Amino acid sequence: MDARHPSLVQRQPRARRGPLSGIRVADFCWMGVGSVATRMLADFGAEVIKIESRTRLDMPRRLPLYKNDSRSFGAEDPDPDPDKGGLFNNYSRNKLGVTINMRSVEGRELAERLIAQSSVVTENFAPGVMAGWNLTYERLRALCPEVIYAHMSGFGQNGPHHSYRSYGPVVQAVSGLSFISGLPDREPSGWGLSYMDNQAAYYNSAALLMAIMHRNATGKGTEIDTSAVEVGVSLLGPDLLDVTVNARPTRRPGFPPGNRLEHPQAAPHGVYPCAGEDRWVAVAVFDDTDWHRLTEAIGNPAWTTDPRFASGSSRFAHADALDAHLAEWTRQRSPHEVMTLLQDNGVCAGAVQDARDLNEVDPQLAHRGTFFELDHPVIGPARFEGTPVAFSRVEQDNWRSAPLLGEDNSYVFSDILGLSTNEVADLAAAGVI
Numbered sequence: 001m002d003a004r005h006p007s008l009v010q011r012q013p014r015a016r017r018g019p020l021s022g023i024r025v026a027d028f029c030w031m032g033v034g035s036v037a038t039r040m041l042a043d044f045g046a047e048v049i050k051i052e053s054r055t056r057l058d059m060p061r062r063l064p065l066y067k068n069d070s071r072s073f074g075a076e077d078p079d080p081d082p083d084k085g086g087l088f089n090n091y092s093r094n095k096l097g098v099t100i101n102m103r104s105v106e107g108r109e110l111a112e113r114l115i116a117q118s119s120v121v122t123e124n125f126a127p128g129v130m131a132g133w134n135l136t137y138e139r140l141r142a143l144c145p146e147v148i149y150a151h152m153s154g155f156g157q158n159g160p161h162h163s164y165r166s167y168g169p170v171v172q173a174v175s176g177l178s179f180i181s182g183l184p185d186r187e188p189s190g191w192g193l194s195y196m197d198n199q200a201a202y203y204n205s206a207a208l209l210m211a212i213m214h215r216n217a218t219g220k221g222t223e224i225d226t227s228a229v230e231v232g233v234s235l236l237g238p239d240l241l242d243v244t245v246n247a248r249p250t251r252r253p254g255f256p257p258g259n260r261l262e263h264p265q266a267a268p269h270g271v272y273p274c275a276g277e278d279r280w281v282a283v284a285v286f287d288d289t290d291w292h293r294l295t296e297a298i299g300n301p302a303w304t305t306d307p308r309f310a311s312g313s314s315r316f317a318h319a320d321a322l323d324a325h326l327a328e329w330t331r332q333r334s335p336h337e338v339m340t341l342l343q344d345n346g347v348c349a350g351a352v353q354d355a356r357d358l359n360e361v362d363p364q365l366a367h368r369g370t371f372f373e374l375d376h377p378v379i380g381p382a383r384f385e386g387t388p389v390a391f392s393r394v395e396q397d398n399w400r401s402a403p404l405l406g407e408d409n410s411y412v413f414s415d416i417l418g419l420s421t422n423e424v425a426d427l428a429a430a431g432v433i
Helices: 033-043 085-089 103-114 139-144 169-172 193-220 228-234 237-247 288-296 312-319 317-329 335-344 354-363 364-370 409-416 420-429
Strands: 024-027 047-052 098-099 119-124 148-153 223-225 269-273 280-284 348-352 373-376 381-385
Touching: 024 103, 033 047, 033 085, 033 119, 033 148, 047 103, 085 098, 085 381, 098 223, 098 409, 103 139, 103 409, 139 148, 148 193, 169 193, 169 228, 193 228, 223 228, 269 317, 280 335, 288 312, 288 335, 288 364, 312 317, 335 348, 354 409, 409 420
Parallel strands: 024 047, 024 119, 047 098, 119 148, 148 223
Antiparallel strands: 269 280, 280 348, 373 381
């Protein structure tokens, strides 16, 4: 037992519960696009065995999203504790974890033995990495004839760009999503998060589930090739329709409109500053009835009688001036204060919630039990977001937080692969695991 924590015995592998129990996944994924996909399988009973390297740590183990750490996301820790990363803890909950040195012949042989005992293999390296280890679909089928082999990459496994490496921000830019994001008459803003890592991950999960269903029906495995860029393109439907049908370019004077709504014309319509640091509220007024409700709710200040604001079309034409007045009013109040006041008076409004609001304030999320807590030997108790789907007869099997680096080497290599204690010790001493 690890001396850092007296209850590691409670983390010992056990039989999994859920609709995917009995499915074993040899998971070579790292970062988000692969790890979030296999996390969904692990949440519902699959035995996901995360395969890692001791010499090249998974990036979420290195990023400083540490408990009680104020450093910004993306500032990589040069000397990280591999078991302290909060992002890794989130991505890899309910999974087993082993270490294998894939640069060694013995390590690759060990990986093949694990694949032979698995029915699903996943990876999201740059195309060519797995083939360099001779882990092609043909080789995997020789090891496990009914294997499901899922590739998850930025551009897919073939084509002129297939060898390019990518992360979420690259995918967002290449797919066109960054181009259509921003404020009027400003350069594209891009997105501050690797959003497409998560979106592509959900497609990966769906593809894996379809492949498992197909194998259950036919007895045949398959090879899956998911392109994150193509997932991004699939989100551009309305914009592509506007370009092809109306011949209107995506970026033109006054467009994109930011938080403003063009169809139907609405004003005020946007996100407005509130009291406190980086606090905001969304307000939407669609017609004269909404407008009169808003003016009454805020006490009919003199600027609301400005002739420029007398009609919906005039308010829309003078939206800049209107927004400046409303922002002065909202800036004196908290987001939830504004939201409650306006909603009570029949005006559409919502607080722009930050992480603390979601975790501690939002009554709907609390009622639904969206967040749950798991203990961790190094991090301590930590909160996790659940899967946003509720079943009448299926429960998420949250059996433990993310694995420590190499935590399950003994169980996987001895109990699953049948190696003796001495053989496992020799592999560890030789740097193979």
